[in-house]
Amino acid sequence: MSVKHGILTLLFQQQHHGYELKLELDSLLGINGKINPGQIYTTLDRLIRDNLVSSPGSDDQERKLYEIEPKGKDELEKWLLEPVPYYTSKEGFFFKWNCARKIHFEQEKNMLEQQREMIIKEVMELTNLKTELLLQGDENKYLLITGMLLHLEADLNWIVQVENRNR
Amino acid sequence: MIKVNNLKRDFLQGQQRTQVLKGIDLAIEEGEFVAIMGPSGSGKSTLLQLLAGLDVPTDGDIQINNKFLNKMNEKERTIFRRKKLGFVFQNYQLLSTLTVEENIAFPLHADGKLTNEKSKMINALIHSVGLEGLNHKRANLLSGGQQQRVAIARALVNNPTVLLADEPTGNLDRAMAEEILGLFLKFHRQNKQTIVMVTHDIFAAGFADRIILFRDGVIDKVISRKDSDYAKYLANFMA
Numbered sequence: 488m489s490v491k492h493g494i495l496t497l498l499f500q501q502q503h504h505g506y507e508l509k510l511e512l513d514s515l516l517g518i519n520g521k522i523n524p525g526q527i528y529t530t531l532d533r534l535i536r537d538n539l540v541s542s543p544g545s546d547d548q549e550r551k552l553y554e555i556e557p558k559g560k561d562e563l564e565k566w567l568l569e570p571v572p573y574y575t576s577k578e579g580f581f582f583k584w585n586c587a588r589k590i591h592f593e594q595e596k597n598m599l600e601q602q603r604e605m606i607i608k609e610v611m612e613l614t615n616l617k618t619e620l621l622l623q624g625d626e627n628k629y630l631l632i633t634g635m636l637l638h639l640e641a642d643l644n645w646i647v648q649v650e651n652r653n654r
Numbered sequence: 655m656i657k658v659n660n661l662k663r664d665f666l667q668g669q670q671r672t673q674v675l676k677g678i679d680l681a682i683e684e685g686e687f688v689a690i691m692g693p694s695g696s697g698k699s700t701l702l703q704l705l706a707g708l709d710v711p712t713d714g715d716i717q718i719n720n721k722f723l724n725k726m727n728e729k730e731r732t733i734f735r736r737k738k739l740g741f742v743f744q745n746y747q748l749l750s751t752l753t754v755e756e757n758i759a760f761p762l763h764a765d766g767k768l769t770n771e772k773s774k775m776i777n778a779l780i781h782s783v784g785l786e787g788l789n790h791k792r793a794n795l796l797s798g799g800q801q802q803r804v805a806i807a808r809a810l811v812n813n814p815t816v817l818l819a820d821e822p823t824g825n826l827d828r829a830m831a832e833e834i835l836g837l838f839l840k841f842h843r844q845n846k847q848t849i850v851m852v853t854h855d856i857f858a859a860g861f862a863d864r865i866i867l868f869r870d871g872v873i874d875k876v877i878s879r880k881d882s883d884y885a886k887y888l889a890n891f892m893a
Binding site: 600603604605607608610611612613614615618621622633636637640643650 | 828832836839840843856857860861879884885886888889890892893
């Protein structure tokens with residue numbers, strides 16, 4: 488999970504101060520846990536250094552505000568459109584999709600299609616490998632790959648369900 | 655080798671003529687495992703029926719092992735089918751009151767009495783599809799997965815060069831489908847049988863060497879893992 492892109496998602500919507508970012512990020516992560524506040528501030532420093540985020544000043548309680556720069560928006564869009572390799576896809580793609588929904592990302596359809604393409608490629612390659620393992624009698628590896636394929640099947644079904652509900 | 659040239663099949667619905675296959679050209683190599691995918695009504699099952707000699711084309715040629723199926727009369731086609739082709743259906747199509755052994759032996763009766771040698775072969779088949787000990791169990795008392803195993807053994811009893819399967823895992827859950835596809839793969843590699851399997855399931859199609867995509871009575875594309883853009887094409891096709 489990427490704190491950097493979580494922050495960019497939240498700042499895409501509006502300006503925030505650091506503590507708001509922490510609370511919002513915790514909620515974006517859902518059941519996956521809480522973010523250490525220190526991690527938020529070090530990430531914000533890096534984002535400012537890289538010109539992805541800037542600070543327009545402070546709010547009426549003297550809390551430093553942050554806002555997204557055009558370069559930050561480009562970076563967020565680039566990240567959202569990048570398919571997630573299978574080994575991180577469960578958490579990674581759901582988080583990314585959640586970010587996309589939060590900002591009403593116009594290219595959600597495109598995102599889902601690209602993820603589906605990646606899953607299908609994985610399915611075809613893993614099935615090919617699985618058939619070889621089956622013929623070689625390598626039961627452990629065969630079962631591991633079968634397990635991965637079952638996850639992929641669930642992910643693929645989930646994408647179809649999201650697409651159907653978006654229609 | 656299977657060669658299909660300009661294959662057409664029309665059906666009459668009242669006064670209306672519907673072209674289900676609109677001129678298919680296709681070549682399947684000996685020993686190849688091919689999956690056919692496509693939406694309902696795209697013509698994939700019709701093609702399989704024609705390849706099996708269970709139906710005749712309106713126009714075009716079907717060659718299997720250099721024999722023109724469309725130029726045979728019904729009797730010749732039946733004999734060819736019995737000796738050279740095996741067929742597995744989605745709904746198994748077993749004779750429910752016969753036992754496992756009797757169902758598997760059924761295609762052999764046309765050639766006369768069961769010899770000892772043939773009985774041994776049936777036992778070997780029962781073993782290889784994992785139904786040991788169920789020889790005398792009636793087909794209607796078997797689970798779906800077991801029935802499909804019997805159907806596969808029956809399809810293989812004449813040691814056909816081509817095995818045709820229409821949605822063979824369509825009625826089975828994922829785990830059972832996996833076992834059935836594993837059997838296909840085993841026989842395909844062991845006996846070098848050509849397999850043509852119609853499926854709507856990408857997880858089943860992944861077992862094949864090539865995937866033929868059907869749309870509206872024509873071949874939309876033939877997909878191979880060697881093609882750089884195959885996943886993109888498949889993803890779009892399935893969307």
